[in-house]
Amino acid sequence: MQSIRTLASVVLLALSAQGIASAQTFKMTTPIAPGVAVPDTVDSSIGTLNLNHGYPDAETVAKIYDNLDRSRALQAYLMAIPIVNQAGMRDSLAKFGPYNQTDVIWENLVDARTVELTANDNTIYNFIWLDTKKGPLVIEAPPEILGGVNDFWYRWVGDIGITGEDRGKGGKYLVLPPGYKGEIPAGYMVLRPNTYGNWFFFRAFVVDGSTKPGVELVKKHLKIYQLSEAANPPAMKFVNASGVPANFVAPGDYAFWELLN
Numbered sequence: 001m002q003s004i005r006t007l008a009s010v011v012l013l014a015l016s017a018q019g020i021a022s023a024q025t026f027k028m029t030t031p032i033a034p035g036v037a038v039p040d041t042v043d044s045s046i047g048t049l050n051l052n053h054g055y056p057d058a059e060t061v062a063k064i065y066d067n068l069d070r071s072r073a074l075q076a077y078l079m080a081i082p083i084v085n086q087a088g089m090r091d092s093l094a095k096f097g098p099y100n101q102t103d104v105i106w107e108n109l110v111d112a113r114t115v116e117l118t119a120n121d122n123t124i125y126n127f128i129w130l131d132t133k134k135g136p137l138v139i140e141a142p143p144e145i146l147g148g149v150n151d152f153w154y155r156w157v158g159d160i161g162i163t164g165e166d167r168g169k170g171g172k173y174l175v176l177p178p179g180y181k182g183e184i185p186a187g188y189m190v191l192r193p194n195t196y197g198n199w200f201f202f203r204a205f206v207v208d209g210s211t212k213p214g215v216e217l218v219k220k221h222l223k224i225y226q227l228s229e230a231a232n233p234p235a236m237k238f239v240n241a242s243g244v245p246a247n248f249v250a251p252g253d254y255a256f257w258e259l260l261n
Contacts, residue, residue, distance in 0.1 A: 080260045082154035085117075085250040087259045089199055092248050093129040096239040100137060100224050103128050107215045108242035109206075116248040123203040124214045127241075127248070128224060130198040132177040135226055138188070138233075139200065142221035143170035144214075147202020152195035161202055165189040170221055185227075200224075 038054040046067045049060045056064065096104045104127045110119045119125065123146075130137055130149070145161035145168070162168035166189065174188035177196060184190060204214035218238075225233035250256060 076260070077256070080256075081250060083152055084256055084259045086150075086152050086154055086197070086199060088250050089127075089248050090129050090197060091259075092246055093127055095246075096241065097237045099129045099131040100226075101234055102237045102239060103218070103222060103224075104239050104241045105215065105218060106242045107211060107240040109211060111243060113243055113245045114241065114248070115246070123205055124211055124218070125241075126202050126204065126218060126222075128200040130175055130200050130224070131196060132175055132193075132198070133196045135177065135228060136180065136182070137175040138223070138225055138227055138230060139173040139175060140221060140223040141166060141170050141173060141202075142204070142218050144168055144217060145170075145202045145204050147200070149175065149191055149193065150199045150201075151193040152197045155194070157193040157198060158191045160200070174227065 038051055040051055042049040042051065046063055049063070050057045051060070090099075093099075093102065093104055096102055106114070106125045109121050109123075110116070110125060111121065116125075126145075126147070130139075139160065141160050141164075143166075146163065147161050148159045148164070149157040151157050158164065158173075160166070160173060165171075165173075172188050173191055174184065175191045175193065175198065176184070178194050180192075204218050207213040219236075223233055223236055251259065
């Protein structure tokens with residue numbers, strides 16, 4: 001009987017010692033950093049995510065990848081709005097005539113048949129698509145206009161006209177291709193866009209309620225040509241866009257992605 005009591009005491013002492021050891025904080029114990037522990041489930045904006053020691057199950061993996069695809073598509077859409085709008089602008093202007101030589105002019109002002117950003121119905125709009133892939137372009141700007149050049153990303157390149165270097169007196173601007181290293185002749189106001197494709201836009205003005213003086217001023221003075229053709233520039237083509245159904249803004253359907261591509 002005494003031996004049984006002794007054995008029982010030994011067992012109790014061993015168990016007690018084991019409990020003390022398990023509860024003891026050792027010298028090299030590192031506490032878990034707050035916020036690191038991962039629960040088995042996480043309720044998120046895309047639904048419940050199921051985890052096993054931080055590892056997602058197959059359904060959760062698929063859900064996360066789908067969300068990543070959607071997020072990247074949204075980022076691509078938002079970042080691409082400027083260039084897609086310019087691609088639409090370029091393609092719409094090309095329907096009226098060749099790049100560089102065609103001035104799409106609203107001789108009788110803009111009406112509801114024209115879809116474009118921020119248009120008003122009391123100035124004479126002029127849209128020209130510029131392409132410098134063949135070399136520098138000369139713009140002979142008319143006097144008394146208000147406009148500028150935007151590159152393919154819709155970034156401002158420079159003002160032309162009243163707020164430009166010519167101060168509304170008209171004059172010759174030289175639009176250079178990206179990275180142009182050639183000689184720049186004297187006598188030009190120089191614009192340096194970072195893209196080959198650029199949108200040149202400006203307004204002429206109504207005089208005493210009539211568009212005729214402004215239109216005649218543009219047709220008399222506006223010329224655009226390759227610098228290499230300065231000695232014998234080609235004639236400009238003027239196309240009246242008033243009353244012509246045309247769209248100059250980015251599409252809102254799948255064509256957006258086709259243009260971006």
